[in-house]
Amino acid sequence: MAQGYVALVLHAHLPFVRHPEFPRFMEEDWLFEAITETYLPLLEVMEGLERDGVPFRLTMSLTPPLIAMLTDELLQKRYEAYLDARIELATNEMRRLRGSKEFYPLAEMYYGIFVRSRHRFTEQYGRNLVQAFRRFQDSGQLQILTCGATHGLLPLLQDRTIQRAQIHVAVEQYRRHFDRDPVGIWLPECAYVPGLDELLAEYGIRFFFLETIGILRADPPPVYGVYAPLYTPSGVAAFGRDPESSAQVWSKDSGYPGDYDYREFYRDIGFDLPLEYVGPYLHDRNVRHMLGIKYYRITGKTDEKATYHPGWARQKAELHAGNFLFNRTKQIEWLAQHMDRPPIVVAPYDAELFGHWWFEGPQFLDFFIRKVHREQDVVELITPAEYLDRHPVNQVAVPEISSWGANGTFEVWCNGTNDWIWPHLHQAGRRMKELAHRYPQAEGLLRRALNQAARELLLAQSSDWPFIMTMGTTVEYAVRRFRSHIARFTKLYEDIRNGEIDEPWLQEIERRDNIFPEIDYSIYRWTD
């Protein structure tokens, strides 16, 4: 019998980016790259494990914006077009590199990835990856978490009704896609403030995750550190992130993804090859961006990069999976000696780390899970819900206000680069509540306008916009998106108040910001 548990938790999220008003849009590539490099490979790992009879337990969030995009017909079609272009590019690369023993096999590898992705996406999954993931949840191997409706940073939204709307819309969407209630949630950015758990309890959500500090500084302090969950006063369990397993993967200095044999993320032919050659594949012929074909390995702290060898990298992935398991085994053996119940090590990561940032990440996961099954009996993979079923009695405490951002605080989302957004968000929230109270039983055009106002508010609340502003990359896009949603909301507010709804304009923004088609604005009337 195992001495302890490991819960692998993958947080899959992208902001809602969909621009039907443009024939193509660069930021939509975020989704397309994640599908190709992360979501399809993760499904492939799960299918391989299932085929080989390897039992596994994974926990994974699919956030509402991601679900909305993965099930959107326009984006599904655009993804196929994206793959068609990549297949063409890889074909060109195979022609260009014919005769090169060093690079031709790599071009061929990318061609294979794109062609296989096209086939699997279209033929095998009928374009709907959400249902592909759902199959593993239905078979009990994968636990799919929900999240905030648009990944809003709940503590800073402050108002209970506004926070509840983020949860409510997410739960409703989850039910529609998975035919069941969510048992767990990934709080956006793990951002927590005491009392938030009461909202989760209202929806029957059994657990969420916290940064280590949120557990360690709980009141009273945790008896088991982060190696057992705490119940919040509402009865919803909080699982804390294990710092050791996180650092082994996350750390930019000592983490596995930085190994010199792994593929170098930043050397991409979008930057390396002549503009006249890659130009046709760029969104703007004169503005370079990544195209997903990368020929070099990390090599070292040098600009002179050596050629990527998939075989070497695969060996490293297996080696690192073995090392990760070895460390978890030793960790759990030690913890078990100091505990009077089996410890649980919770290891959460951004899903997109696996495959997109760390190309070999899915291989690492595959090796790790297989090794857990075949090579030891100390560690057992588990989902949080299973843990709570086996260990229903837990310590009760009030966790500390925290997030998984820098320093465990909210400073990533509220600092000198982005604090200007909060007055607008709070004002829009108050106005949305005002509208919902003023027009409680709206029908027809008024109802459409109120529902669209709710969508615009939710889209403005995405934590991705202030995050991008802090990181200093694609800031212009994040600022434009934020301003646009607030501006659209404000026009709706004014028009509704003045009884002068602009139907053609409303129709156009309904077409553009089509997230949550079933939304009901009256959630903003609800009070405690």
Place this chain on the structure above:
Amino acid sequence: MAKKERLLTLEEAAEFLGITRTALYSRIRRARARGENVPFRRDSGRSGKLVVTLQALRRWLERRGEPIPGEKGSSPVPTPERVDSQYAPPAERLAPTAPSVEEAAQPAAEPKPTRGAPIIEQLPESYMENQVTALFQAPDTLVVYWDVHPETAKRFEGRRWGLLLKTEDGEEVIEIANGAKNWYVRKPNLAKEYEITFGPFDETGQIVPIAKTIWRRPKLEAPQWGRAVQEAGRVRLEPVPEPEITADVGALQEASRGPLGAGSAEWVSSGVTSGEQAKK
């Protein structure tokens, strides 16, 4: 046995239409983006190339109301100058995904209103009300922001403005910089509760309150141990007697200490600069 119709490659179809391969591919992409049923398919026998039957291509042109080359009544389609020189860059000859002029032109970001309020992307400096709000940013920092109605601002024009912070241990006055929209209140450790008053200073140095807010650290009472119960779709806590604990609490807490906030932000911010980093 039915005769199998010959498949045209993209190049052959483009030649049939009298346009470049690039232009045809762009047309296909745009049509797909619009949700049109496009007859081009990938042929596994030709390394995944796009192919189409002549008949399907003709039907597609018909549906689109476009002239069919060689058919009665169709207008001649000019053939653009081809780039077949061996000196042409390879992508120019091979890549079919070049954005057309139509694609490259960026339409206006915001749809134009036809009536009602205008769209104002430059967000307002003020929402015409007096109010102050405090946000918890970190255990040592509150971010306080405010709004001042223009009439209030006019009434107190020329005054210095400030915040009055009251805690159970006393009061503190902070004079804010002229024109500031917010203030980061930093303390070694935040108090459990702050009553914050915002306003201009009067002649005696007192703050004239125009807006107030209270920030308080949530305080919840809870039993020591419990069991979660699900009832009617909700979760609630059922207290249980505290079990006998034989764990080494100090060692476990020590083992739990690690780097703070080593989550996505740290990884994403590593490495060289790239627009790709914005993705999470």
